[in-house]
Amino acid sequence: QDLMRQGMSPEAARREARHRFGNAEQVHERSRRARGVAVLDEAGRNVAFALRSMRRSPLLTGAFVVTLALCIGFGTAVFSAVDSVLWTPLPYPDADRLALAGLHDPARGGVNGRVGVDGTTWMQIRDEAEGFQTAVYSGWVKGVNLSTDDAARFAQQQRVSAGFFRTLGVAPLMGREFTAEEDVLDGPPLVVLSHGLWQDAFHGDPEVLGGAVRLKGELHTVVGVMPPDFRSDAEADLWTPLRASTTGEGGGINYTAIVRLPAGMSWDEAQARFAAIEVPSRGEGAGDLRFGLIPLDEALAADFRMPLLVLLGAVGLMILVGWANLAGIQVSRSLSRETEMATRKALGSGVGALVRQLVAENVVLGLLGGIAGLAVAVFALDGLEALFAANLGTMAPMALDGRALT
Secondary structure (H helix, E strand, O other): OHHHHOOOOHHHHHHHHHHHHOOHHHHHHHHHHHHOHHHHHHHHHHHHHHHHHHHHOHHHHHHHHHHHHHHHHHHHHHHHHHHHHHHOOOOOOOHHHEEEEEEEOHHHOOOOOOOOEOHHHHHHHHHHOOOOEEEEEEEEEEEEEEEOOOOEEEEEEEEEOOOHHHHHOOOOOEEOOOOOOOOOOOOOOEEEEOHHHHHHHHOOOHHHOOOEEEEOOEEEEEEEEOOOOOOOOOOOOEEEEOOOOOOHHHHOOOEEEEEEOOOOOOHHHHHHHHHOOOOOOOOOOOOOOEEEEEEHHHHHHOOOHHHHHHHHHHHHHHHHHHHHHHHHHHHHHHHHOHHHHHHHHHOOOOHHHHHHHHHHHHHHHHHHHHHHHHHHHHHHHHHHHHHHHHHOOOOOOOOOOHHHHO
């Protein structure tokens, strides 16, 4: 318009204006860069080109994504499972002060692994371990038929002594646990329900306390319901009094004694006090036995610590092999694209643009492999939880660990 006012024709003025402004695309580029649009625009074009490039080489792309997914999925699942079993604190208050008590020969070292006691040994612990909270239970669960007026179902029963839940530091959600007066031979038939059984079989009815259920056809009075997150070391639906004895079942090593250390007492002091307890006569050839303690988390994991560490090491080796395969795939992709990269540089593409393009391609590949790996991890963790429960006897709940996933 200025040029036209100076007397130039519209066509000549338009041609001169374009000449003075310069290349229109350069003006557009400067405008986009000023608004920050150019970065997003280039990123979008790089991602679109990366997808086209991956479609042109589906075998290499598929091999990369599958390898990355397996490394991420199995690595995350196995680490999460091992962490849940070996390194996650037990779900009890001050779980580091819980221990199992048993007999050991000092000449062969301290108490190692899960230990059992007979009825006589348990009663010695109960009577002599002053200042400690103690309880005893059967590590075995057995299936029983549970029936009410409305329905019947199969449930897993565990037998525990009075003070078992108190020693673990977990109070019933409703009601109470067994008392010492009830945990005796010919004591009343009582039962404490798990939260899951209470919800499934009794629909969360609070009137269940004081009511009667039949276990193997025998009437039992419900005295308590445990919280929803409570788990013992066995997959139990209900608990009944153990009623420990020194004959029959109690004549063999069929019990497990659990101990809670008093607040402020060191483990060395606790071990010394237990070592001073007189050991019941075991007969000739029994050796110089002493009482000892082993932390509960170590005892529960003793039987499967080594298999899990071997599994973790094997998966670590698998990940290293996977990384080597991923590196080989990337080298193969790079060699196949030498001509393409040389052509792009000859046409004026800078090194920075090529690097950004390659970064975009790797980000897309990583996202695809990560999403697939997350799916693999979810399914693998479910399988590992069932496998551990069936072959190792661990009941620890398992969830994906964000540290391993990242």
